[in-house]
Amino acid sequence: MQSRTKAEYSDKEVEALINKEHLRQLLGLELIPSENYVSREVLNAMGSIFTNKYSEGYPGKRYYGGQDNTDAVEQLAIDRAKALFRADHANVQPHSGAPANIAVYQAWLEPGDTVMAMKLDQGGHLTHGQPITSSAKLYNFVRYGMKDVETGEIDYDQMLVVAKKTKPKIILAGFSGYPRTLDYRKFVEIGQQVGAILMADMAHLAGLIAAGELENPLDVGFHIMTSTTHKTLRGPRGGIILSMGEVSNPLKAPSKTINNLPTLIDREVFPGFQGGPHEHTIAAKAVAFYEAAQPEFKLYARQVLANAQILAQELMNNGFKLVTNGTDNHLIQIDMMKSYKIDGRQAQEILDIIGLSANCNAIPNDQLPPYRPSGLRIGTPAITTRGLKEQDMAQIVIWMKEAIRYRNDRKKLNILTKEVQDFAKNFPLPSDL
Ligand SMILES: Cc1ncc(COP(=O)(O)O)c(C=O)c1O
Numbered sequence: 001m002q003s004r005t006k007a008e009y010s011d012k013e014v015e016a017l018i019n020k021e022h023l024r025q026l027l028g029l030e031l032i033p034s035e036n037y038v039s040r041e042v043l044n045a046m047g048s049i050f051t052n053k054y055s056e057g058y059p060g061k062r063y064y065g066g067q068d069n070t071d072a073v074e075q076l077a078i079d080r081a082k083a084l085f086r087a088d089h090a091n092v093q094p095h096s097g098a099p100a101n102i103a104v105y106q107a108w109l110e111p112g113d114t115v116m117a118m119k120l121d122q123g124g125h126l127t128h129g130q131p132i133t134s135s136a137k138l139y140n141f142v143r144y145g146m147k148d149v150e151t152g153e154i155d156y157d158q159m160l161v162v163a164k165k166t167k168p169k170i171i172l173a174g175f176s177g178y179p180r181t182l183d184y185r186k187f188v189e190i191g192q193q194v195g196a197i198l199m200a201d202m203a204h205l206a207g208l209i210a211a212g213e214l215e216n217p218l219d220v221g222f223h224i225m226t227s228t229t230h231k232t233l234r235g236p237r238g239g240i241i242l243s244m245g246e247v248s249n250p251l252k253a254p255s256k257t258i259n260n261l262p263t264l265i266d267r268e269v270f271p272g273f274q275g276g277p278h279e280h281t282i283a284a285k286a287v288a289f290y291e292a293a294q295p296e297f298k299l300y301a302r303q304v305l306a307n308a309q310i311l312a313q314e315l316m317n318n319g320f321k322l323v324t325n326g327t328d329n330h331l332i333q334i335d336m337m338k339s340y341k342i343d344g345r346q347a348q349e350i351l352d353i354i355g356l357s358a359n360c361n362a363i364p365n366d367q368l369p370p371y372r373p374s375g376l377r378i379g380t381p382a383i384t385t386r387g388l389k390e391q392d393m394a395q396i397v398i399w400m401k402e403a404i405r406y407r408n409d410r411k412k413l414n415i416l417t418k419e420v421q422d423f424a425k426n427f428p429l430p431s432d433l
Contacts, residue, residue: 026429027421028355029386029396033331033379034176034204035357036234037386038284039291040431045284046236054276058250058266070279077282080289084210085225087218087242089262092285093269093277094239097203097228101127102135104199104224104241107261107268109169111138116159116168116196119145121362123178123333125201142166149364152180152324156190163194173217174201174226177361177377179327181214188221197258198222205329207232207381210292211301214329218244223261232304232330232381234297235288236281241265300384304330307380310390314397323363323375331379335363340404343368344376350407354399355420386427395423 009015025037038046050073056063059071059078074092081090094100105115118124122145126133129141142162147155163171171191173182184200191198200217206227208214218225225242229235245261253267254260270277291297312327315334323333336347344360351358362368363375383392399416406412 022429026432027424028357029388029420029424030382031351031356031358031378031380031396033377033381034228034231036231036382037430038230038234038236038288040433041287042235042284042291043431045287046280048280048283050280050283051278053279055279056270056276058270061249061251073279073283073286074277077286077289080286080293081240081242084289084293085206085216085218085242087225088244089242089247089265091241091243091262091265091269092238092282093274094226094241095274095278095281096237097125097201097226097239098127099269099273100226100228100239100241101125101201103265103268103273104226105135105139105170106272107264108197108256109139112140113170114140114142114166114168115170115172116142116144116163116166117172118175118178119143119364121366122146122149122364123175125174125176125203128172128174128201140166142168146324146364149323150325152178154182154186156183156186159186160190160193163190163196167194168196170199171196172199172201173222174199174203176204177331177333177363177375179322179324179329179331179333181328184215184217184220184222187217191221197224197261199224199226201226203228204231204331207234207292207297208301208304208330210289211298213298213301213305218242223258224265229285229288232301233288233292234300234381234385235292236284238278238281238285240285241269303389304380304384306390307384307388307393308332311378311380311393311396314394315400318397318401320397320400330381331377333361333363334376334378335374336376337368337374342404342407343372344374345372346407347376347404350403351400353413354403354416355424356396356399356403385430386424388427 055070059075077092078090117128129136144159147153173187200222209216229238243261245259247262250266254263308327308330312332321335321338336344348360358378361375361377362373366374368374
């Protein structure tokens with residue numbers, strides 16, 4: 001089959017790889033919950049000539065000339081992000097989610113200070129203090145986690161005990177692998193009792209929050225929300241930092257107060273941590289924020305959640321053991337060892353053969369190492385963008401089950417691959433429309 005990517009390159013090696021990747025995306029189904037497909041408009045903005053421009057600083061306060069259009073596009077992205085998430089301030093410059101989190105830590109903490117974050121095997125992200133990261137070398141991370149892994153309920157009593165003992169300066173809500181709902185009000189109560197600021201890393205949930213389908217932590221007392229822009233938010237690869245407080249001149253060092261968080265953060269992103277912003281990506285973020293404010297995006301977010309409910313149910317009906325026995329959001333963690341006595345990496349590799357992309361992931365109390373963990377993480381943001389609905393979830397589960405059952409039968413795997421491809425072709429990539 002011919003790729004529909006029409007762009008011609010004199011560099012034939014890169015052109016061939018782009019076309020191959022296009023076909024892989026078109027003929028497969030993306031189940032990795034942190035991935036999505038952007039619109040043609042987002043893609044075009046990202047590929048625009050804003051990439052030619054250096055614009056160190058912030059709108060109206062740049063270090064180089066020629067900034068009329070970069071100022072306007074960045075201000076548009078800022079205004080749209082603030083409106084979408086009801087934040088006092090938005091910094092749209094972080095190159096991705098990890099730099100956004102690091103900038104917040106550096107804006108508020110001194111080396112050796114304590115941050116309280118979710119246990120890593122229960123869903124916390126690498127940037128929430130995984131020992132090999134730079135943040136974990138600078139700051140002291142303490143943990144909260146589930147009271148019961150069968151329901152996923154967080155042990156808030158224990159969280160308070162640990163917080164009183166360790167006096168964190170930041171309490172961080174957020175995850176990349178937790179399929180249940182956090183009680184943000186309880187986080188705020190605990191933060192108030194110990195004098196910590198409240199930070200939400202909503203990289204996974206941002207699109208569902210923007211659509212009004214999930215609660216916005218900033219509405220209930222959180223001070224800061226970081227996010228990637230490329231997951232459920234369906235924008236370019238990038239990061240944002242939203243905060244509450246007053247914005248003052250970023251050129252002047254403010255005192256370290258909660259009210260000054262926006263300026264402290266701005267100064268930490270630039271010049272503290274990054275150099276010139278990527279205005280082409282910021283233009284694409286502005287487009288994504290515009291799209292996320294449209295009524296169709298609300299329907300999309302609702303469908304993501306509806307699909308996840310059915311997918312989880314179908315999986316459980318077919319012998320898959322889910323961590324916390326279900327999901328409240330867009331992601332599902334499967335205990336593959338308990339389900340089919342294979343590890344998560346084996347499952348990922350088997351599904352890859354037939355064109356279903358998923359990723360292996362640690363699960364609570366995992367007995368296996370991180371590179372070959374017991375869990376497999378899947379989700380519905382990308383397949384919902386392609387247009388899949390509730391009735392398609394059962395078919396995905398059948399393919400997963402058959403691929404695992406016939407994993408040593410090349411002929412059967414070829415048949416399954418063809419079935420997935422024939423199905424996927426009916427759902428074009430949005431950037432091809
Ligand atoms: C919760 C969370 N925070 C931060 C990140 C880091 O984002 P990036 O990979 O864009 O740096 C991720 C990425 O998966 C994430 O899930």
